[in-house]
Amino acid sequence: MLPVFKNIISRKTTEDISLHDPEFEAVGGDLKAAIDARMRRSLAIRELDSGSDNATEIEINLLSSPHYDVERFGISFVASPRHADLLLVTGAVTRNMEVAVKKTYEAMPAPKYVIAVGDDACDGGIYRGTYAVLGGVDAVLPVDLKIPGNPPEPIDILRGILALMTR
């Protein structure tokens, strides 16, 4: 009993890690203002891998890690396209994913946005014109914005979302 009581009254310690990245914080601040104004304070994102090499997924995942923690700016990554305002698509669209990509997009409520993340998603990248892919995301879906990079770094992805929210 005593340890539980002690735990309740004790001061909670948090670790301070040096995460000061002024450039990222500035982009995040602008993004928060844009999301507040345009999306009534929350932007729900669904990530869709249409044939990437998984590096872009890692970078998008890291946006929620302590160094970036983009939830502060009004962004949440959601489990279903039915809850999403924005679809982040990574990778060239493979033949085998074509149906799933279209169905995911169709499941989103309108109005909806699509961002292609990474070189392969932008225009097919190294796979352009080959048998296994249809091309970039715009071969299948209406794309609002493209973020190049192999893979783009977390700050590049955030900048892309900001560009979409401020135009």
Place this chain on the structure above:
Amino acid sequence: MMEGEMFAEIGALKSDATLELVRPGEIYVRIAPDEIVPFCRSAAERGFELVDLTCVEGFDREGRASLLYCMEKWGIRETLTLVCTLDGGSAPSVDCIFSSASWYERKIRDLFGVDFPDAFDKRRLVLHECYPEGFHPLKKSVPNQPFSPRTAIPPEDEYQFMPVEGEGVYQVPVGPVHAGIIEPGHFRFSVIGETIVNLEVRMFYKHRGIEKLAEGKKPEECVAVAEAISGDESVANALGFSLAIEKIAGITVPDRAEYLRMIYAELERIHSHLGDMAGMLVDVAYPVGATRFTVLREEIFRLNRDLTGSRFMRGAVRIGGVGSDLSHDQIRSLSCFLPDAQERFRDSLKVVLASPTVIDRFATTGVIEPRFIRPLHLTGPTARASGASRDVRRDHPYGAYADVSLPMRMLTSGDVLARFSLKASEVMDSLLMIRACIENLPDGPVITKDSGVPDGYARGIVESARGQNVHHVRVRDGRIDRYSVRTASFCNWQAIQHAVMGNIVADFPVINKSLNLSYAGTDL
């Protein structure tokens, strides 16, 4: 002496076999199609495992397909490759001898049109329904360009999952698009209540034609293709590809470059293992523990960028060496980072392993029994956590790994806890190895310029964070003629179907994460 051992083994298998020692460590035996099954059966009885099965057109004779069965036996450094040139378009199946052969044969059927009439599973694997019947993209006669897909798929051509029936059995279809930020694949669970009684995995949604993409490219252009196999294995795959080319061209990599390659490869192993460990903790609802590993992982990504210009160290490995040398300042910042990272990692681990909720969820969950290791050819941490002491870095050392003593980590319980603990000790080992590398870093150039790559065929085998990756490369007229890749995930994926049996659906995510399977690296 070592070579003698493999010669003796082959002699026992087939007394009239003609051996070709293509280069140290690689022994080839030509074999007729009707000899495959008896040879493989005796090989399996003598403890051989099927490392890889691939197909090459024009290997022996123009326009003919050859099947290459690559085998190894634990304790022998050499690999044995059976080369079987087919007269027609079919070959006998060895799926009843080596369980792992089933996926290879289905893949070869899809991509090359070689039939295996007596195979127990003849469904498509890599090419889904949208690909027309008779389309086999890896044939030399098929150009690498868009084709007309099938839009109307006849019901009999739709993918049939294995039927699982009985009172109270129902199916849970999951994917290809999952709830988290992960890669696509389909899982078909058959459950009774919460307990999984069967799992069938359907992959290859991300088939992007990597192997065909490489064909016709110059070797140096192809390093980027190797890096695109799986983002978090960029170094391992660039290295595997480069090793194969260096063997063909007879390039000696400078010592300093070998050490730098090892530093990069171990950094990659660390960030991959840290990601798994964090993921496993998130999947058992312990984000406090996960966060510490995520922070460390992000720091390593930043370090990677400082050292090589890329967070995933893309472009770091080149044929003949590495892309650029490290400066004194870069090496100093790396050596300052390591002891600190080591201490923080150890502290974080202590916190996690002291949590009863974590241990309760990890222990006895997702057990991979040792009996699956050889038939499925499981490698990497997955195998080492289930009682198999195998590691390419030690069994078939390459580069600077021949100079270091690598502690052999092995656990026997085969559950999620074993895989977590094993990865934790490998992170510590890798940190120490990098420190040792820095201390002994030789001076000198970091790249040997090649003066053209002659025609030839070679194989590069490396230990990625996930296990053994095999790269076959054939060069003709200075261009890549065939590039065949088999990542550890391709084999290890098949183990998850056994690991989840008897577990509850809610434990599937943590079991999946503990195996850390790459979808991109499997689907190619």
